[in-house]
Amino acid sequence: MTTSPHTAQLSAGGLSSTEAAQRLAAEGRNELPVVRQTPPWRLLLAQMTHLFALMLWAAAGLAVLAGLAPLALAIVVIIVLNGVFAFAQEYRADRAAQRLRDLLPARVQVRRDGQLCTVDAAELVRGDLVLLTAGDRISADLELLSGHGLAVDESMLTGESKPVRPPAGAALSAGTFVVQGEAEATVVAIGGATRLAGIQSLTESADRPDSPLTVELHRLVRVIAVIAIAVGVSLAGVSLLLGLELTKALLFGVGVMVALVPEGLLPTVTLSLARGAQRMAHGNALVRRLDAVETLGATTFVCTDKTGTLTMNQMSVQEVWTPAGSVLIKGEGYNPAGSADGSATALELAAEAAAAAVTCVRGRAVRKGDRWVAEGDPMEVALDVLARRLGTTPVEPGLVTQRVGFRSETRYSAAGVPDGTLVIGAPDALLSFCRAGAAEATAAVEELAGRGRRVLAVTRSTEQLVEDGQLTLAADALELLAVVGLEDPPRTDVRPALEACRTAGVRIAMVTGDHAATASVIAREVGLLLPGGLVVNGAELPAGDEELGVLLDRDEGVVVARVTPADKLRIARALRGRGHVVAMTGDGVNDAPALREADVGVAMGASGSDVARAAADLVLLDDHFASIVTAIRLGRATFSNVRRFLTYHLTDNVAELAPFAVWALTGSSIPLAIGVLQVLALDIGTDMLPAVALGIQAPGRHSLQGAALHRRIVDRALLFRAFAVLGATEALLSMGAFVTVLLASGWRYGDEPSHAALAVASGTTFAVIAVGQMANAFACRSETRPITKLAPAGNRALLVAVAAELVLLFAFVGLPPLADLLGGSWPSATGWLWAVAAAPAILLVDATHKAVRAHSSKEKTR
Numbered sequence: 001m002t003t004s005p006h007t008a009q010l011s012a013g014g015l016s017s018t019e020a021a022q023r024l025a026a027e028g029r030n031e032l033p034v035v036r037q038t039p040p041w042r043l044l045l046a047q048m049t050h051l052f053a054l055m056l057w058a059a060a061g062l063a064v065l066a067g068l069a070p071l072a073l074a075i076v077v078i079i080v081l082n083g084v085f086a087f088a089q090e091y092r093a094d095r096a097a098q099r100l101r102d103l104l105p106a107r108v109q110v111r112r113d114g115q116l117c118t119v120d121a122a123e124l125v126r127g128d129l130v131l132l133t134a135g136d137r138i139s140a141d142l143e144l145l146s147g148h149g150l151a152v153d154e155s156m157l158t159g160e161s162k163p164v165r166p167p168a169g170a171a172l173s174a175g176t177f178v179v180q181g182e183a184e185a186t187v188v189a190i191g192g193a194t195r196l197a198g199i200q201s202l203t204e205s206a207d208r209p210d211s212p213l214t215v216e217l218h219r220l221v222r223v224i225a226v227i228a229i230a231v232g233v234s235l236a237g238v239s240l241l242l243g244l245e246l247t248k249a250l251l252f253g254v255g256v257m258v259a260l261v262p263e264g265l266l267p268t269v270t271l272s273l274a275r276g277a278q279r280m281a282h283g284n285a286l287v288r289r290l291d292a293v294e295t296l297g298a299t300t301f302v303c304t305d306k307t308g309t310l311t312m313n314q315m316s317v318q319e320v321w322t323p324a325g326s327v328l329i330k331g332e333g334y335n336p337a338g339s340a341d342g343s344a345t346a347l348e349l350a351a352e353a354a355a356a357a358v359t360c361v362r363g364r365a366v367r368k369g370d371r372w373v374a375e376g377d378p379m380e381v382a383l384d385v386l387a388r389r390l391g392t393t394p395v396e397p398g399l400v401t402q403r404v405g406f407r408s409e410t411r412y413s414a415a416g417v418p419d420g421t422l423v424i425g426a427p428d429a430l431l432s433f434c435r436a437g438a439a440e441a442t443a444a445v446e447e448l449a450g451r452g453r454r455v456l457a458v459t460r461s462t463e464q465l466v467e468d469g470q471l472t473l474a475a476d477a478l479e480l481l482a483v484v485g486l487e488d489p490p491r492t493d494v495r496p497a498l499e500a501c502r503t504a505g506v507r508i509a510m511v512t513g514d515h516a517a518t519a520s521v522i523a524r525e526v527g528l529l530l531p532g533g534l535v536v537n538g539a540e541l542p543a544g545d546e547e548l549g550v551l552l553d554r555d556e557g558v559v560v561a562r563v564t565p566a567d568k569l570r571i572a573r574a575l576r577g578r579g580h581v582v583a584m585t586g587d588g589v590n591d592a593p594a595l596r597e598a599d600v601g602v603a604m605g606a607s608g609s610d611v612a613r614a615a616a617d618l619v620l621l622d623d624h625f626a627s628i629v630t631a632i633r634l635g636r637a638t639f640s641n642v643r644r645f646l647t648y649h650l651t652d653n654v655a656e657l658a659p660f661a662v663w664a665l666t667g668s669s670i671p672l673a674i675g676v677l678q679v680l681a682l683d684i685g686t687d688m689l690p691a692v693a694l695g696i697q698a699p700g701r702h703s704l705q706g707a708a709l710h711r712r713i714v715d716r717a718l719l720f721r722a723f724a725v726l727g728a729t730e731a732l733l734s735m736g737a738f739v740t741v742l743l744a745s746g747w748r749y750g751d752e753p754s755h756a757a758l759a760v761a762s763g764t765t766f767a768v769i770a771v772g773q774m775a776n777a778f779a780c781r782s783e784t785r786p787i788t789k790l791a792p793a794g795n796r797a798l799l800v801a802v803a804a805e806l807v808l809l810f811a812f813v814g815l816p817p818l819a820d821l822l823g824g825s826w827p828s829a830t831g832w833l834w835a836v837a838a839a840p841a842i843l844l845v846d847a848t849h850k851a852v853r854a855h856s857s858k859e860k861t862r
Contacts, residue, residue, distance in 0.1 A: 024125050040087075056075055138174055145168060150405065151163040151406075152178055180362050199592065229257060256660050268649070272696060284630075303571060310526055315378040317386040318486065322350055350482055352482075356424070406425070414471045420461050426457070427442070434479065435477075444483050457484075458483070502555070507555060512560070535559045604620055652769070673761070733772060737838075741827070742758075763827050766822075
């Protein structure tokens with residue numbers, strides 16, 4: 001790079017300390033604007049006072065009024081634990097934009113008063129002269145004055161995977177960092193005026209949507225609340241008409257409301273999601289928001305980047321074309337060990353070309369521990385590996401007289417050496433200056449590019465063509481040595497993962513900052529882009545979100561190249577506007593707004609930025625696309641598990657409500673079979689462990705079969721099965737047992753039974769419901785298959801949970817202090833017969849219902 005007179009003047013001294021202090025006072029510190037945040041106490045309070053939590057608070061209050069302080073404490077613990085956990089997840093997720101501040105370095109080298117000094121990055125002012133070296137994070141928006149071998153990684157802002165070599169006068173953005181070389185630049189914008197601040201503004205403007213699970217649970221809670229209040233008020237009114245005192249009637253009504261609230265729902269949901277998150281962690285996917293576990297299962301559209309996710313992010317030379325023939329290169333990654341296959345003459349020319357190419361670049365493969373990794377630009381490192389595999393070495397650094405760095409305008413780089421000049425670059429930029437072989441080389445370039453190779457021409461000259469950092473080319477100035485074909489190979493597991501996505505009804509789009517031609521070749525190679533698929537540049541996208549959604553929403557695959565941060569944000573919004581549940585991957589600062597806008601933001605853990613990880617719901621620890629598919633599969637399993645334990649919970653509610661309904665409808669001629677405290681004991685005591693076991697059931701073989709679009713956790717089929725089939729059966733059995741035991745004790749309809757007889761009958765009802773729920777737990781393992789077609793040990797946690805439920809049942813009806821407290825006692829022999837019969841009866845009714853549904857489904861498909 002050349003240095004202008006203005007640059008020389010600045011380089012001589014930079015700003016004076018006095019001028020810098022004045023500008024700092026006038027313009028403020030070089031800090032990103034502070035994000036206005038909701039106070040933590042308000043976030044925590046919101047988690048403790050939503051509708052479902054309020055209903056549980058009511059349950060705790062009722063337990064206190066009834067003198068059951070331990071039970072009240074247990075309910076409060078449930079509320080607090082769920083509230084604190086949800087608060088922690090939300091608090092951490094909503095701080096994503098604040099992490100952008102961490103991208104600014106703490107100290108920066110500047111020149112002031114003619115002297116080199118180090119200052120806090122926050123004290124930089126416009127006009128400061130900043131000195132940059134390899135590894136520096138750029139601390140403000142700069143204008144490049146001069147540099148030597150400068151390469152800047154802008155991928156976190158632009159999405160472009162290849163570092164750029166900016167010319168003098170180019171803009172450098174805060175948040176990017178220097179990969180190679182050194183430079184001097186002047187500050188043109190600080191703090192809130194930087195490009196990075198604009199990204200932060202986009203991140204703040206993107207509202208994180210409620211997950212499908214959250215929406216469904218809110219809907220379910222509203223339905224339960226309406227039913228509970230309506231039934232509670234109605235029964236309170238009936239009790240008043242039957243002569244009950246006002247205070248007791250109100251307490252009874254509130255008790256009925258609490259009885260209808262499944263107190264174990266929130267902890268069961270939390271534990272189910274936590275287990276799903278744990279399984280995802282084993283699959284190299286770290287969950288940052290628990291509800292993202294289920295949302296992943298509902299995903300219908302994945303927007304993925306290319307480099308490192310679909311590809312290995314390891315550039316390697318696959319083939320070298322020479323005038324004497326082609327040489328095929330084999331090897332693994334950046335490991336210099338490898339082989340070359342070609343004629344002796346071609347191998348000799350390829351070695352000469354490799355030595356010339358590696359002399360022109362600075363990137364090298366280095367060994368760290370037992371791995372070879374890239375130090376510098378992956379393409380340059382690939383040339384270094386090529387030279388080593390061909391057994392050649394570059395010109396000694398001390399013999400390189402001058403260098404010309406790569407620039408997007410010229411698209412070549414060069415090195416002056418004692419016997420001439422070595423030049424590598426884009427074939428269309430160099431072949432026209434070659435003395436011979438241009439036509440043959442052009443054909444080779446087209447053939448290599450058609451196979452998805454990135455192509456470089458390697459040339460040399462016996463003349464010194466570099467002067468004052470500039471390469472002067474003329475006709476016939478260069479001798480063509482070779483054309484090098486490089487590849488960033490796709491990951492081997494991507495194609496089957498994409499096929500699994502299509503089987504699951506999940507559509508895919510590649511959203512990348514790379515060139516459309518390169519991206520489309522990779523997309524076709526891995527099976528993302530099928531015939532009829534779309535390839536479009538970000539600048540060509542429709543202006544309207546509706547038109548954009550229509551354009552992208554297709555089964556054949558989409559490639560969107562050269563995207564900006566705003567493009568990715570619009571893409572997520574447009575697809576969500578068409579009803580899709582969108583998962584968006586990203587690794588850079590520029591991806592943060594889109595990651596927050598998407599239903600599930602997926603960040604790269606191995607290569608991504610802190611900001612992307614902070615904005616995301618899911619972090620891929622290995623950057624593999626296949627890990628996303630694994631996470632979707634586990635998410636769908638979690639969705640199914642939520643339906644399982646909801647069916648289990650709602651079935652129990654029908655059986656618990658039946659005694660109150662019968663008591664009210666008969667005008668208390670049939671006594672109340674169970675009390676509110678027994679209902680709470682069923683919900684929190686016996687039912688909790690089986691529900692948790694159902695919530696952590698492992699994924700089935702068919703988890704990825706069929707689309708997830710427009711599915712609902714609570715639908716008509718689930719409600720019919722829970723209320724009209726399982727719940728009704730359980731209610732009939734429990735009330736039948738209650739009446740039978742009372743009749744056996746000599747009771748007659750309308751009479752007041754003795755306390756002892758009522759206690760035995762009530763204990764029987766409790767036992768029948770508990771045993772029925774044990775059988776119901778096994779029935780709920782599958783929505784379609786009867787228990788006879790399920791592996792007995794397929795859910796070992798359920799076996800343990802049911803055994804524990806049986807122990808609790810014996811404790812609640814067999815231990816006098818507990819039995820007296822709850823209002824029941826040990827069942828009679830007749831009562832135990834009813835309880836034992838409840839299990840096969842539930843399973844038989846469930847199997848019959850599933851068989852009828854299966855037959856009906858077959859009839860509909862004929």
